[in-house]
Amino acid sequence: MKKELKDIFSEDLFEGDMRFLEPMRKHTSLKIGGPADVLAMPQNLLSLINMCGVLQRNRIPLFPLGGGTNILVRDGGIEGAAISLKSFRRIEILNRDSQYVYLHVEAGTLLQRLVNYAKENGYGGIEGLAGIPGTTGGAICGNAGAFGCEMKDVLVSVEMLDSEGKIKRFNAEEMTFGYRSSGILPDQFILNTDIKLRIHEREEVSAKVENFLNIKRQKQPVWEPSAGCVFKNPSGVSAGKLIDEAGCKGMRIGDMEVSAIHANFFINKGEARASDFITLMNEVIHKVQQRFGVILEPEIKIVGREIVN
Ligand code: EPU
Numbered sequence: 001m002k003k004e005l006k007d008i009f010s011e012d013l014f015e016g017d018m019r020f021l022e023p024m025r026k027h028t029s030l031k032i033g034g035p036a037d038v039l040a041m042p043q044n045l046l047s048l049i050n051m052c053g054v055l056q057r058n059r060i061p062l063f064p065l066g067g068g069t070n071i072l073v074r075d076g077g078i079e080g081a082a083i084s085l086k087s088f089r090r091i092e093i094l095n096r097d098s099q100y101v102y103l104h105v106e107a108g109t110l111l112q113r114l115v116n117y118a119k120e121n122g123y124g125g126i127e128g129l130a131g132i133p134g135t136t137g138g139a140i141c142g143n144a145g146a147f148g149c150e151m152k153d154v155l156v157s158v159e160m161l162d163s164e165g166k167i168k169r170f171n172a173e174e175m176t177f178g179y180r181s182s183g184i185l186p187d188q189f190i191l192n193t194d195i196k197l198r199i200h201e202r203e204e205v206s207a208k209v210e211n212f213l214n215i216k217r218q219k220q221p222v223w224e225p226s227a228g229c230v231f232k233n234p235s236g237v238s239a240g241k242l243i244d245e246a247g248c249k250g251m252r253i254g255d256m257e258v259s260a261i262h263a264n265f266f267i268n269k270g271e272a273r274a275s276d277f278i279t280l281m282n283e284v285i286h287k288v289q290q291r292f293g294v295i296l297e298p299e300i301k302i303v304g305r306e307i308v309n
Contacts, residue, residue: 005038005081008058013050016043016087024073024082024304027065029133031225032274033073034304036082039065043087048189049165055081056163063303064189066138067110070227074274076305084108085137085189091117094194101197102156107137107190111144119209122202125154125195130209131216132228137190142301143177147212152177156194163187180232180299221261225268230281231296239296240264243284246291253280278302 006020018040024033037060042048055062061080085108094102101123105114115130117123128149132139139151140158155172162168162185176183184190216222231239243249243263251258252269254276259265266280285296 005060008054008060009038009040009051013047013054014040014042015047017041021077022082024068024077027082027084028068028071028073028227029225030072030227030272030277031268032075032272032277034075034077034274034307036063036078036080038081039084040081041084041086045088045191048083048085048161051081051083052161052163052165052189056165062163062187064137064141064187066107066141067134069134070138070142070144070300072227072274072277072300072302074278074302074304074306076307078304083189085191086135088191089113096199099199101199103195103197104192105136105195106192107135107140109136110134111136111139115209118197119206120202122200122205123197124200124205124208125149125197126151127205127208128212130212131222136193140190140193141182141184142180142299143182145180147215150177152182154195154197156196158193159191160184161189161191167191219262221259221265221267224259224265226259226265227300229264229299230266230284231264232299234294234296237294238264239288242288242292242294242296246284246287248284248287251280251283253277253283256280258284274304275307 020038021035022039023035025031063078063082065082065084088106088108090106092104094104111132111134114136115126118126128147132144144151157169157171159169233239240263248258249260249263255270255272256276257267257269259267288294288296
């Protein structure tokens, strides 16, 4: 596979960083994941489009990688090309009036860079997203949220590239956002977004951001390797509370452990493997189902291939 792919991608078609058999554990917040056949970080849109064309002609699967913060990559790694848009990270003011500012944000912009930019300029609407890791594109794809604030709340439009290389802009109303979902297909790339924020006093926005960050630091193990909340909250109840009350805090498989701080976070204590994570997930699902009759559903995306022995 390695040689074939190296031959397929000629350098004149591609500007950016391209790595073969790149361990995904170096690119995920969980620090777990086998090798991607290719990990590509195109430097510009033309390189991305060229690469998608090459992949499609050669029937090689592609996987849009955001910040790697809400995914579990299996131990067999990713088949085909994982593509990161981390070079796409511009924030620009499109327009402003007395009440609102309209920003154009490229998909690879770290969500926390955007939250800080808004905080420094007194732009309100995304304070609740403070402390959520990952990219803006990833936050749109998973409709990231906390403290009653969701990414979709500020979106005006999203520009996407499909696997055939066609670029299309969608207004937010045309998209089907739900709780931690956006309806965006697995092979669609979010390229950029236009968002609308409200103009406030800088101190007001800053105080809200700091308050949410403090709550997070108290209630969530934000300093340890995790993928954020593992399961979605079932209607009207916290999955963390159910897992906690089912007695799962501190449960451990290999180096994977249910956090003692917030039970919906699984922590990699060292050299955990994806298989440890999945076994732990299944045990937690089983215990919660036995205790409460509720079947928890993963919030994180599980991708990649199993190890074939
Ligand atoms: N609780 C426990 N034990 C635990 C965890 C929570 O008893 O181990 C209790 C808390 O004491 C509280 C209640 O459960 O009474 C709710 O907990 P919390 O405020 O932490 O909220 P959550 O519903 O567990 C959700 C989101 C988080 C988001 C917070 C804050 C989901 C799955 N989780 O957690 O999002 O940060 O609210 O708004 O929607 C994420 O999506 O990755 C994530 C972390």
